[in-house]
Amino acid sequence: EMFGQLTSGLEAAWSKLKGEEVLTKENIAEPMRDIRRALLEADVSLPVVRRFVQTVSDQAAGVGLIRGVKPDQQLVKIVHDELVKLMGGEVSDLVFSKSGTTVILLAGLQGVGKTTVCAKLAFYLKKLGKSCMMIAADVYRPAAIDQLMILGDQVGVPVYKEGTEVKPSQIARNGLEEAIKRRIDVVIVDTAGRLQIDKAMMDELKQVKQVTNPTEVLLVVDAMTGQEAAALVTTFNIEIGITGAILTKLDGDSRGGAALSVREVSGKPIKLVGRGERLEDLEPFYPDRMAGRILGMGDVLSFVEKAQEVMRQEDAEDLQKKIMSAKFDFNDFLKQTRAVARMGSVSRVLGMIPGMGKVTPAQIREAEKNLQVMEFMINAMTPEEREKPELLAESSTRRKRVATESGKTEQQVSQLVAQLFQMRVRMKNLLGVMETGSIPALKD
Numbered sequence: 001e002m003f004g005q006l007t008s009g010l011e012a013a014w015s016k017l018k019g020e021e022v023l024t025k026e027n028i029a030e031p032m033r034d035i036r037r038a039l040l041e042a043d044v045s046l047p048v049v050r051r052f053v054q055t056v057s058d059q060a061a062g063v064g065l066i067r068g069v070k071p072d073q074q075l076v077k078i079v080h081d082e083l084v085k086l087m088g089g090e091v092s093d094l095v096f097s098k099s100g101t102t103v104i105l106l107a108g109l110q111g112v113g114k115t116t117v118c119a120k121l122a123f124y125l126k127k128l129g130k131s132c133m134m135i136a137a138d139v140y141r142p143a144a145i146d147q148l149m150i151l152g153d154q155v156g157v158p159v160y161k162e163g164t165e166v167k168p169s170q171i172a173r174n175g176l177e178e179a180i181k182r183r184i185d186v187v188i189v190d191t192a193g194r195l196q197i198d199k200a201m202m203d204e205l206k207q208v209k210q211v212t213n214p215t216e217v218l219l220v221v222d223a224m225t226g227q228e229a230a231a232l233v234t235t236f237n238i239e240i241g242i243t244g245a246i247l248t249k250l251d252g253d254s255r256g257g258a259a260l261s262v263r264e265v266s267g268k269p270i271k272l273v274g275r276g277e278r279l280e281d282l283e284p285f286y287p288d289r290m291a292g293r294i295l296g297m298g299d300v301l302s303f304v305e306k307a308q309e310v311m312r313q314e315d316a317e318d319l320q321k322k323i324m325s326a327k328f329d330f331n332d333f334l335k336q337t338r339a340v341a342r343m344g345s346v347s348r349v350l351g352m353i354p355g356m357g358k359v360t361p362a363q364i365r366e367a368e369k370n371l372q373v374m375e376f377m378i379n380a381m382t383p384e385e386r387e388k389p390e391l392l393a394e395s396s397t398r399r400k401r402v403a404t405e406s407g408k409t410e411q412q413v414s415q416l417v418a419q420l421f422q423m424r425v426r427m428k429n430l431l432g433v434m435e436t437g438s439i440p441a442l443k444d
């Protein structure tokens with residue numbers, strides 16, 4: 001089972017929430033420790049783990065309840081979505097040149113599976129209907145060329161070689177020339193690996209890159225090496241400039257650290273993964289499927305998604321009705337501001353509130369404090385006042401009471417009431433209903 005240990009480590013986190021009604025700062029503390037431990041044991045790099053745990057905690061503490069969804073299920077969903085983001089979100093496709101021959105340059109340390117990947121990639125591209133050629137530019141490992149020849153035979157793809165006495169950049173240049181002559185769609189250049197990074201290897205790669213002008217420079221890394229793989233991707237990117245990584249040996253007992261760290265640490269995507277020794281064991285890297293596999297809870301995820309969708313739909317319809325009938329009240333105000341704040345774009349909702357204007361990131365904290373002040377005041381209103389803001393507009397006694405109970409000034413309460421009516425108008429305008437006369441003057 002891929003990432004089995006990580007999966008069961010995370011299961012410990014969910015199990016701590018069984019029987020809870022809601023997610024709170026307090027009751028997620030222990031599950032978050034489990035998540036942190038599980039990720040560290042999976043060999044995810046420490047800064048990545050820290051950021052991840054922080055983000056998930058923040059989200060979990062502020063998340064609204066979804067009808068019918070239990071807190072542990074909700075946390076699974078939050079972790080899933082953050083794992084997907086961590087791995088780059090979308091699948092990162094191979095790029096082909098718009099016309100002529102596409103060059104894919106493969107780099108990697110010895111033993112990571114580079115030569116195998118070369119053949120797997122040719123096999124994969126052939127299935128996509130592209131003609132391929134492999135260039136044997138690994139002149140240091142004597143067996144490498146023979147190995148590539150054998151694989152080329154298996155795949156049915158020609159291999160260009162000039163033995164081990166010619167410079168790799170020379171072989172690559174000649175091979176590419178030959179491929180262009182034969183109108184080959186994609187050329188895959190297999191370069192030499194070393195046991196560890198050295199200057200000679202980097203220089204050679206730079207030369208090969210220079211003469212072949214590749215659209216893809218992919219570093220092959222071994223998933224078993226965990227966060228070290230992510231560090232390698234970073235180094236190669238700085239040294240020679242790469243477009244992505246291919247992660248091999250995901251079928252083994254790799255712990256997940258590489259898959260989870262590469263993107264975040266290096267900024268470069270994993271484009272393909274190898275999941276076995278056969279030619280067909282190479283596939284695109286899908287962050288969402290990978291996250292799903294790690295969590296092993298596909299049913300829970302789709303259930304939470306459906307529930308969220310239903311809630312969104314109902315909320316939206318409900319809100320629209322209310323706005324159209326000028327019933328947008330303080331309960332909706334609260335719900336809306338919370339929802340948008342949760343989505344991390346406080347600035348957007350504040351932009352909708354007159355008097356707050358545009359908000360820079362630096363002011364967001366201030367803005368969040370303001371939201372909290374609003375919440376205090378709304379909490380001090382009676383249910384009737386929340387539903388009928390007119391009551392507050394019409395009575396300064398009520399406004400004074402709300403001020404006293406929330407520890408704010410009457411002026412602040414008056415401002416909030418005015419804001420609600422202004423928001424009604426704004427939202428109506430947003431929906432294309434022109435109406436300007438509905439802001440009542442506050443009465444004494």
Ligand code: GDP
Pocket residue numbers: 108109110111112113114115116117193248249250251252274275276277281
């Ligand atoms: P190179 O030195 O980087 O060219 O590595 P090779 O392509 O020769 O592969 C080294 C070893 O790893 C070989 O025994 C391969 O069969 C094996 N290997 C490569 N990719 C995978 C993979 O995705 N899964 C598994 N289980 N083994 C792999």
